[in-house]
Amino acid sequence: MNEYQSQYTIYAVKPKQPWEDGASYWLPLLYSELQEGRARFGWGYGPTSDIRVIKKKIQDNGFDNLTSDERGVWSRAGFLLDVRPGDYFVYINMPEWGQCTVVQIDGEYDYDDEPWDPDREDDFRHRLPCHFVAQFGRNDEIVPPILSQRLKLQGARYRIGLHREFEELLRRLAAGEKGTNPNDAIRNIVGRSLHAISEEIYRHFPRKNLEEFVAQLLKSQPNIREVRKGPDRNGADLEVDIEVPIGPVSLTLCCAVQVKAYTGTMDYTRAIRDIEKALTSDSRYDCGLIVTTASEYTQQFEQALNELRERCKKPVEVLLGSDLAYTLVSDYVNSTK
Structure with missing residues (x-):
């Protein structure tokens, strides 16, 4: 994490969700891609979904002249052009429900000219180079409660602004901590207290x-x-x-x-x-x-x-x-x- 400047963005990213059609096919593939250094994103299929090309069309002819498919791709994947080396992607419910996978982005956006998946189902052609950081359960004891709440799926992608909590989580994951140190003990007490207050409210x-x-x-x-x-x-x-x-x-x-x-x-x-x-x-x-x-x-x-x-x-x-x-x-x- 010291390789890059501290000014970075944390993106929560939605892959195929476990309950969606095709999840049993796509989730293992996407997880393997992350491990091999490719962070992929959906709404990337066919030869016309390269958002660099779509951006050029907008600049030359205006948004209104895009096709309906191009508009859909731009609205969902256009943010990828703003992603910079040093930013983080946190994939929600990856590789299974309740789990999160973190990668750090190492380069600029690219798009596959041809389907990359073995059965040529053709999606997730958007990609950025990355390196694998960690996998964890969002309800694990070492995850700060406020960060855990933000890691519940809230859209196809959204920004997480909790840098201090995120960096503390990465430090704990790197150290192999299991939530038993004094700080975590206090957090657990707070969590139990909030749960008790919630029950009293009920x-x-x-x-x-x-x-x-x-x-x-x-x-x-x-x-x-x-x-x-x-x-x-x-x-x-x-x-x-x-x-x-x-x-x-x-x-x-x-x-x-x-x-x-x-x-x-x-x-x-x-x-x-x-x-x-x-x-x-x-x-x-x-x-x-x-x-x-x-x-x-x-x-x-x-x-x-x-x-x-x-x-x-x-x-x-x-x-x-x-x-x-x-x-x-x-x-x-x-x-x-």
Whole structure:
């Protein structure tokens, strides 16, 4: 990690997911490619998906003159031209669900002229040279909780800004640590405490009472302009207006919120169906948020969540019980200053 300057970007990248068609074929191939020094990305098939060529077409003739396939490739893979040596790719659910694989990028973008896979299924032609760094479970004890949350699939690709936590994780992985040192012991205590607080929230605020609790907690968060009761009938328990400052101006986004009182591991996808109902029935909603007291969710829930994001083309996130407890503790600390 010392070979490059500290100014680098961490990209979370989605390969084929274990529940998707073709996963049993593609995941071993893509993992092998990472080990051999090639970081691949999807939406790369056929002779017209080279994003360098697409960029040149945009510069010469404008975006509107692209084909629909070229637009799709550009919107999903165009970021690869911004990736620089020293950046990191963290492949989510690679080589299996719950596992993450880290590589560091060593060079510039390239594109295969011909299908590279043995059965010529033809995808993932986008590639960057890399070297293999590590594989780990995102819920392992050595993974900082805030980083673990960001390593749950949140789209085809997104940036992770937690450089300090990421570098600490890489150091621990390189040292072969298993989460038993004093720092990790304290983190485990914090994690258990947050879990206990989450269970108390579940016990003290059943059903509709939890909605009122979440509404009051959200009102105290920065950049929240307004929290109001949702119309229910369209799937939104709450509506939240979020102010996003951009230089001297700001934008306001409207978020549909589903609140679910749950304990243990959540595999109940009713919340996903309700959020989808809200996002598709009211164009005012720019994004969705599921708030629950559950401690974790299953692979099936994550699959349904990811499929929802792809259908709606809008961000949808989940606050689990420990996240809710952390927000409550932070709010309490800030209120006592």
